[in-house]
Amino acid sequence: MATPIMADRVRVKTLVPPGHIRTPWYLRGKIGVIERPLGEFGNPEQQAYGRIGDRKPLYRVRFTMAEVWGTRAERPEDTLDAEIYGHWLEEI
Amino acid sequence: MPHDHHDPLSPSGHPYRQDNDEPLSYWQMMEIAVRELMIEKGHLTANEIATQIDAMDARSPADGAAVVARAWVDPAFKARLLDNAGAASTEMGFDIGPLNLIAVENTDKIHNLIVCTLCSCYPRNLLGLPPDWYKTRAYRSRAVSEPRAVLREFGVELAEYVTVRVHDSTADMRYIVLPARPAGTEDLTEAELAQLVTRDSMIGTGVPRRTL
Structure with missing residues (x-):
């Protein structure tokens, strides 16, 4: 199961590693809340190259549209949920 | 050449599609090589591969519609669906394989919309293949930036x-929308209710039909 110590509020790290990643660019640096922990899954950054992925905790993180798009948001309080691996999140 | 033509439309009114005469791509060649090796070494038969493709093609939004209709008539099932959509679908007899499924509920105050901005993640094992538009850059970018x-x-x-x-759906989960049951459907049977549930209503780009 997922490590239960992740804070409620998190920021998506602004990493730019080479290779396959599954953290969308448009969410980097954005602050959201953990909607639910999802358990542990093989790290796709390794699996994409035929390796066995280390088990990494995965979370559903909820962002407001205001946080993601700023003043361009259609409706600030609408939300966007995405699955982000724990190693891409920092507690705030 | 028997199929040389200048009309953009066939006699039946469809645009001509170009023959795929270009050479195989690297990955097409890789797929054929791996498949032929698996068959040659006795791990799989061509028939098993064709059967698996048939099984995938046989999945359709009707499977998801049956799950939605059950949730509309059975509150205990609905609770199980929202708790673990994969287990609830399996309970109804749908073999969804390794799919990690989450159901999100539409209410009179919440409308859910599903997208995969990175590629084309879709609950194929329950709803079958995604519509073409689901995989386009236009849908994938606009669904998050201007969903309304x-x-x-x-x-x-x-x-x-x-x-x-x-x-x-950026990683290992797949999503299905549990649409709100239309008003005025109290007298319909579960099977009739399933007919109201469209594919798009389970993606969130639609709502169920109101009448049969």
Whole structure:
């Protein structure tokens, strides 16, 4: 199961590693809340190259549209949920 | 050449599609090589591969519609579906394989919309193959940046007080929307209710039909 110590509020790290990643660019640096922990899954950054992925905790993180798009948001309080691996999140 | 032609449309009114005469791509060649080796070494038969493709093609939005209709008539099932959509679908006899499924519920105050901005993640093992538009850059980018405009283009008019929740399937989960049961359907059977559930209503780009 997922490590239960992740804070409620998190920021998506602004990493730019080479290779396959599954953290969308448009969410980097954005602050959201953990909607639910999802358990542990093989790290796709390794699996994409035929390796066995280390088990990494995965979370559903909820962002407001205001946080993601700023003043361009259609409706600030609408939300966007995405699955982000724990190693891409920092507690705030 | 028997099929040389200058008309852009066939006699039946469809545009001609170019023959795929270009050489195989690297990955097409890789797929054929791996497949032929697996068969040659006795791990799989060509028939097993064809059977698996048939099984995938046989999955359709009707499977998801049956799950939705059950949730509409059976509150205990609905609770199990929202708790673990994969287990609830399996309980109904749908073999969804390794799919990790989450059901998100539409209410009078919440409208959910599913997208995969990175590629084309879709609950194929329950709903079959995704529609072509689901995989386009236009849908994938606009569903997150202007979901309300996208919904209007799909003919979904939301009341002013409704919040939109977009779900970007970025990793291991797949999503299905549990649409709200239309008003005035109290007298319909579970099988009839399933006929109201459209594919788009389970993606969030539509709402169920109101009548049979």
